[in-house]
Amino acid sequence: MNIYSIGFTEKSAEKFFTLIKSQPIKLLVDVRLNNVSQLAGFAKKKDLQYFLRELCNVDYVHILDLAPTKEILDPYKKGNITWEAYEDKFMSLMAKRNIERIDKKLITDGCLLCSEHKPHHCHRRLVIEYLNHHWNTDFEVKHLI
Numbered sequence: 001m002n003i004y005s006i007g008f009t010e011k012s013a014e015k016f017f018t019l020i021k022s023q024p025i026k027l028l029v030d031v032r033l034n035n036v037s038q039l040a041g042f043a044k045k046k047d048l049q050y051f052l053r054e055l056c057n058v059d060y061v062h063i064l065d066l067a068p069t070k071e072i073l074d075p076y077k078k079g080n081i082t083w084e085a086y087e088d089k090f091m092s093l094m095a096k097r098n099i100e101r102i103d104k105k106l107i108t109d110g111c112l113l114c115s116e117h118k119p120h121h122c123h124r125r126l127v128i129e130y131l132n133h134h135w136n137t138d139f140e141v142k143h144l145i
Contacts, residue, residue: 004111006144008043019144027110031066100134119143
């Protein structure tokens with residue numbers, strides 16, 4: 001089972017969509033809390049949905065259950081909690097939300113999207129790790145950077 005992840009920051013639209021087209025991605029799964037911010041540029045929900053369909057023949061879905069809450073995200077972004085504390089809180093939130101109930105078809109050959117350039121300190125990596133563990137699968141993970 002393949003799964004991909006990508007962040008849109010530090011990428012031009014050309015680089016972003018070229019990376020998406022370079023892989024057999026069927027669905028882009030938006031895991032951002034806020035996907036309509038002007039700061040998102042080409043990655044605003046409606047624009048992204050259009051570009052993915054027209055340029056890459058890829059579908060789009062936003063799954064808010066795979067995003068952190070504002071109460072978890074804000075303290076981390078402001079430097080009030082460590083990455084480790086954020087990770088613990090987000091892992092607990094995913095368990096509480098029972099995200100493993102999500103249809104595997106959404107994730108198989110899908111690409112999780114968030115804003116962070118690299119996956120190291122991004123919740124999209126945590127979502128993949130959580131689902132990999134709870135579904136007892138062994139995803140072939142490819143982070144597009």
